[in-house]
Amino acid sequence: MRTEIYYFTGTGNGLFIAKSIKAKLESNNESVNLIAINTIDLSNEIVSEAEKIGIVYPTYAMTAPKIVKDFAKQLRVRDNKYLFLYGHSGGGGARVAVNAIKIILQERGINISNTFETTFPSNSAIKAYGTEQLKAILDKSEESIEKNVSSIVNAEERNTSKLNLIRKSSLLLAENLAVIGEKFMGFKKISSDDTCIGCATCVKVCPVENIKLSNNRPVFSDKCEMCLACVNQCPKKSLSYGKMKKANMMSYRHPDVTLKELMYR
Numbered sequence: 001m002r003t004e005i006y007y008f009t010g011t012g013n014g015l016f017i018a019k020s021i022k023a024k025l026e027s028n029n030e031s032v033n034l035i036a037i038n039t040i041d042l043s044n045e046i047v048s049e050a051e052k053i054g055i056v057y058p059t060y061a062m063t064a065p066k067i068v069k070d071f072a073k074q075l076r077v078r079d080n081k082y083l084f085l086y087g088h089s090g091g092g093g094a095r096v097a098v099n100a101i102k103i104i105l106q107e108r109g110i111n112i113s114n115t116f117e118t119t120f121p122s123n124s125a126i127k128a129y130g131t132e133q134l135k136a137i138l139d140k141s142e143e144s145i146e147k148n149v150s151s152i153v154n155a156e157e158r159n160t161s162k163l164n165l166i167r168k169s170s171l172l173l174a175e176n177l178a179v180i181g182e183k184f185m186g187f188k189k190i191s192s193d194d195t196c197i198g199c200a201t202c203v204k205v206c207p208v209e210n211i212k213l214s215n216n217r218p219v220f221s222d223k224c225e226m227c228l229a230c231v232n233q234c235p236k237k238s239l240s241y242g243k244m245k246k247a248n249m250m251s252y253r254h255p256d257v258t259l260k261e262l263m264y265r
Contacts, residue, residue, distance in 0.1 A: 001030045003052035008037040008068050010207065010227025011123040012257030013088055014056045017145055019256075021054060021086075024149045037071045038207040038264070047076045052083075054152070058123075059089035059097040060226040061182040063175045067208060067225055072104040082155045084114045086148065090122030100175070114158045116148040121252055125231050125240075128250045138255065186242015188224040190231065192217055196238040202230035204263040233259060 003025055007018040022032040030052075037057075040046060057068040064087070077083060085101055087094030094117040102112055121129055121137050129137070182188070198216030210223040211230060218230070218239070231239045232251045240246050253259065 001052060002050045003030055003032045003054070004035060004048050004050040005032065005054040005056060006035050006037050006040075006071065007054075007056040008058065008065055008071075008207065008225075008227075009257075009262070010058065010225070010229040011232050011252055012254030012262060013118075013120045013123070013141075014058055015257050015261060016254045017086055017088065017118065018054070018056050020145050021056075021149050021152055024153050025052075028153060036207070036264075037067060040071065042067070042070045042074055044074070045076050046071065046074045048081075049078050051078075051081055052152075052155070053077055053081055054084050054086060055101060056086040056088075057097065057101070058227070059087060059092065059094045061179070061187065062092065062096050062177070064097040064100040065225045065227070068101060069104060072101050073108075075105070075110070077110060082113045082157075083110065084116065084152060085112055086116045086118075088118045088120055090120055090124060090127075093117065093119070096175070114151065114156060116151070118144040118148065120254070123228050123232055123252050124244075125228055125250060125252065126244050126248050128248055182226065185244075187226040187228070189242045190220050190224070190239055191241075192238045193240070195236045196234075197236055199235060201233055201235060201259075201263075202239060204265045205229040205233045205259070207264060209265075229262060233262065 005018045005021055007014045009015040018034050022034055025032045057064055085098050087098040098115050098117060105112060118141050120141050121134055196217055198213060200213055202218050203211045203213060206229060207227060208223045208225055210221045211218050231241060232253060237249055
């Protein structure tokens with residue numbers, strides 16, 4: 001059986017999920033291909049002939065990233081496939097993000113076999129975790145992933161009926177509130193300070209090529225997905241956004257994902 005797992009990641013959580021699924025499926029002699037969504041040309045249809053298809057993605061400002069929504073709008077799949085959505089979040093739950101992609105696919109006649117969710121430490125860079133707290137969250141996330149991966153390996157299905165009008169209206173309200181919250185927090189208003197050394201790490205980890213260097217300082221365009229990879233992976237902690245207080249900053253990357261794995265350039 002051939003499996004394709006499409007993922008989007010900023011600080012490695014989604015990649016860790018995708019790698020965990022891949023390892024377990026391959027141990028069962030299944031062929032697995034991991035595909036970063038940000039490396040795909042989304043101006044064209046994406047046609048998958050795989051028997052199993054997974055979409056793994058984070059929750060940003062309470063919903064799925066725009067790039068994942070754009071991907072879902074272009075996806076075409078074969079009949080009788082097993083397709084699952086795997087959303088994750090930094091604490092608030094991934095249900096809205098899961099439903100956002102679910103609606104896009106279902107409205108285009110694509111059935112979802114199952115959905116999964118896992119909670120990780122937040123990548124907001126402003127929530128300071130103690131060592132034990134961080135370990136506890138990561139341990140719990142691994143338990144969740146292990147259980148969910150087992151369901152994926154066994155191709156377990158769950159009723160994923162279409163959302164009714166009330167649920168769709170609730171989703172729209174949540175996404176509108178998220179836009180207000182995003183603007184208030186200023187997640188996309190990222191800037192550097194004088195500690196910046198022009199190392200270009202931020203340029204290399206940005207999944208959507210939103211950053212360039214000019215005079216050895218990062219310049220930000222308008223394609224930000226709010227993944228905050230640049231803020232978290234800056235070796236000098238030179239970057240911050242909107243209302244972020246640098247005194248409270250804690251950089252985050254999933255401990256089983258390397259910086260090199262997050263570099264696209």
